[in-house]
Amino acid sequence: MDFVCSEEEIRGWLASKLESFAIYVPSDYGFKRARSREDIVLNFSLPTMPIKSIFFPHTDIMMKFERKFGRTIVVESLPEEERKIVLTKACDAYSIRILDAVFLSEPVDPYYERRRKNTIFVTIACTKPCYAGFCEKLGVQPEGDVIITPLDNYYHVEVRNKELLPDFESFRRADEKDRERAMKNRIAPNPALNIDWLKDAFENEIWEEFSRFCISCGICTYLCPTCHCFDITDDGSVRIRTWDSCQFPYFTMHTSGHNPRPERKHRLRNRIYHKFSYFQQRYGFIACVGCGRCVRFCPSQIDIRELVLRRE
Helix, strand or coil: CCEEEHHHHHHHHHCCCCCCCEEEEEEEEECCECHHHHHHCCCCCCCCCCCCCCCCCCCEEEEEEECCCEEEEEECCCCCCCCEEEEEEEEHHHHHHHHEEEHCCCCCCCCCCCHCCCCCCCCCCCCCCCCCCCCCHCCCCCCCCCEEECCCEEEEEEECHHHHHHHHHHEEEEEHHHHHHHHHHHHCCCCCCCCCCHHHCCCCHHHHHHHHHCCCHHHHCCCCCCCCCCCEEEECCCEEEEECCCCCCCCCCCCCCCCCCCCCHHHHHHHHHHHHHHHHHCCCCCCCCCCCCCCCCCCHHHHHHHHCCCCC
């Protein structure tokens, strides 16, 4: 069901949920928990850190080892369940379906599942592309429980979660003109990605060309909302899971000393094939949302768009 309202009405609705939900809102760096109405802003830029950090944190304690009665006891350390509302942009909201495919498929990851359930997504539909973004080329559209589209001096609100409809009874119902204006105001998906060329490009010189200036820092994967590689290590009395990156030189190092992807061109190639080919073959959709973070923050200014959009 659709409604129209002012920014203050939306902020008031979200603020009314502060006592019963943990509300996460974008900040300059990442996502923070809102403590008051003043923390809730609708006109925000895409934060540096992606939404995955809420559900799949950089460092996660998986279990603890305790000594009792002369022997070691393993204690599982699951996160507390929390009712959440997450205010986000369309690309980050869309990335959740990719993480869900990985972490909620069998065997289900209990750490991600605990954080992911009981979450309401309030998604701001973008009206213009952000710098270096190419979400429209991937056909990304707003997803979530509530979709908010900015119009000239008010907002169109589409409530997709029926359980939330009572919260909006006092809002004015949208008419057909409001809906048409909202759809017209959103970025129109214009899928232009053609990855058929990847089938015959495994030994192409293009990988050497694009990896020449790569310094294997891993920023492209750490800031990517869909990258989900991790490592597991023991640190004293705890076992922790931390983000890892396929762009690190030792990511694929075997204990024998053999490394099947020893050069930067091999690692860059793997990243592109995984996102745009392997993942699609397994789950049915591409593991990229076109947010542009990897372009904006790459210290070597490597532009993935020049690679994956070059054959359109």
